Amino acid sequence: MYSPTISSPNPFFIRAIHINSYNNNQRVQITNYKYNLVSSKRSRLYARNSVNQEKEAQISQEREDIANGGGGGGGSSTSFLSILCPLLKLFSAGDPSGERNYLLEEATSSLSTLARFPWGSKSLSDGLSDQQKVDPPLRLQLYEFEACPFCRRVREAITELDLSVEIFPCPKGSVKHRAMVQRLGGREQYVTSVFIALQKGHILCRFPFLVDPNTGTTLYESSDIVKYLFQQYGGKRNPSFGLLESTLLTGWVPTLLRAGRGMTLWDKSIIEPPAGKLELFSYENNPYARIVREALCELELPYVLQSVGQGSIRAKLLYEMSGSKEVPYLVDPNTGMEIGEYKKIISYLFQTYSFPST
Numbered sequence: 001m002y003s004p005t006i007s008s009p010n011p012f013f014i015r016a017i018h019i020n021s022y023n024n025n026q027r028v029q030i031t032n033y034k035y036n037l038v039s040s041k042r043s044r045l046y047a048r049n050s051v052n053q054e055k056e057a058q059i060s061q062e063r064e065d066i067a068n069g070g071g072g073g074g075g076s077s078t079s080f081l082s083i084l085c086p087l088l089k090l091f092s093a094g095d096p097s098g099e100r101n102y103l104l105e106e107a108t109s110s111l112s113t114l115a116r117f118p119w120g121s122k123s124l125s126d127g128l129s130d131q132q133k134v135d136p137p138l139r140l141q142l143y144e145f146e147a148c149p150f151c152r153r154v155r156e157a158i159t160e161l162d163l164s165v166e167i168f169p170c171p172k173g174s175v176k177h178r179a180m181v182q183r184l185g186g187r188e189q190y191v192t193s194v195f196i197a198l199q200k201g202h203i204l205c206r207f208p209f210l211v212d213p214n215t216g217t218t219l220y221e222s223s224d225i226v227k228y229l230f231q232q233y234g235g236k237r238n239p240s241f242g243l244l245e246s247t248l249l250t251g252w253v254p255t256l257l258r259a260g261r262g263m264t265l266w267d268k269s270i271i272e273p274p275a276g277k278l279e280l281f282s283y284e285n286n287p288y289a290r291i292v293r294e295a296l297c298e299l300e301l302p303y304v305l306q307s308v309g310q311g312s313i314r315a316k317l318l319y320e321m322s323g324s325k326e327v328p329y330l331v332d333p334n335t336g337m338e339i340g341e342y343k344k345i346i347s348y349l350f351q352t353y354s355f356p357s358t
Helices: 011-068 076-091 102-115 149-160 176-185 187-200 222-233 253-257 287-298 315-322 342-353
Strands: 140-144 164-169 209-212 217-219 278-282 303-307 329-332 337-339
Touching: 102 253, 102 287, 140 149, 140 176, 149 222, 149 253, 149 303, 164 176, 164 287, 176 209, 209 222, 217 222, 278 287, 278 315, 287 342, 315 329, 329 342, 337 342
Parallel strands: 140 164, 278 303
Antiparallel strands: 140 209, 164 303, 209 217, 278 329, 329 337
């Protein structure tokens, strides 16, 4: 019977197979490593491109917001103003530099004053020490626009606290001052303030925006600004009764009655601001000073607001300068002009700081 002979395997042959198998496994591992490395690089590149695209879209949107005067991502108040502005312009007197019906101007501004009585008419600094009555070393800076009811709330607090503040008007269509808010406040801080405001149940307005160089504080939301001002410069007292709560009830009345004056940039205003800031002696709820502040806002003219409410420490200074305690009173260091009658102030501002209407 035939039986096959089984020979022992050649050890060199087996070693060759093992080496070949090992090399094949190594090639597979290296290939997989290279594939994973390329995939990882592609994923990181894709993620980086996505982030860059999001940033570019965000920057583009911010620029569009600034150019359109929308302020970017504002709350319901900003959206409402965006709708209200063109409607009010239909009923406004049109060209702010042209002839005005001053009888109508005074009537609507006086009704606005009655709507906001008693806020923003007198100084509440009687309970403060002499040291607290002195203005802080560095002036506060407020970015706002006249027609905004939430900005009005802050200006009323400024009158009651008898503060001297630098005002940077930010009307709809403004570029210079709204861009400054973007740089000073930043999108990240604004988004944070939106989140906090929504948590508190507040209605957030993109303006006002406060900068206090004395403490390094920057604030967006109007009720937070008012509380901060009273805590920091009002002897840590609470805001006067009804100041915060009244905004939704009567804060919109002046905006409506004044047909959106102080809301939109006048398209013939000068591009570059004057070298020196104008000074305006005023108190918030004065009907004549309101009309002047509207003009300053429409011309986007930065100015120093010298609060002179009833009982103000600046009343004596105003009397020494003008021979009267009546407001408004305008001082222009760029031309040396000092004017005390609101009609003359309006005429002077548009003749000096805007291009002639054609």
